[in-house]
Amino acid sequence: MSIFDEFENKKKINMQDDPVELLKKVRVRDGNLITRRSGRHTQEILARYHQSIVQYQEYMRSHDDNREQRVMLYAEIKALGWVLGKPEPEIIKEINTAKV
Numbered sequence: 001m002s003i004f005d006e007f008e009n010k011k012k013i014n015m016q017d018d019p020v021e022l023l024k025k026v027r028v029r030d031g032n033l034i035t036r037r038s039g040r041h042t043q044e045i046l047a048r049y050h051q052s053i054v055q056y057q058e059y060m061r062s063h064d065d066n067r068e069q070r071v072m073l074y075a076e077i078k079a080l081g082w083v084l085g086k087p088e089p090e091i092i093k094e095i096n097t098a099k100v
Helices: 003-011 019-025 042-061 067-083 088-096
Strands: 026-029 032-035
Touching: 042 067, 042 088, 067 088
Parallel strands: none
Antiparallel strands: 026 032
16 A cells, blocks of 8 residues: 555545645655645745845855856745745845845
8 A cells, every 4th residue: 555545545635636736735744645734934935035145145255166056046046036026136136235
């Protein structure tokens, strides 16, 4: 019996549903299926946004070859900024403004 079969028996989710809809209903954590919460709070997103900006600026000041890390952080910052409803020029301005 798979973990999905066990979960289906417990929660009565129709396994014939669309897989995308099924994934919206459940999430796997440490091998256990749990119900999915609605999402992150705005404070969590804002904190990660500012933390990522500071980390990105530290990478920009370092002399190491960290281009891949910078690109990933830049993309994450832009995505978090969009989630927060910030316009793109404001996001870019905050990325390039030193916070140290």
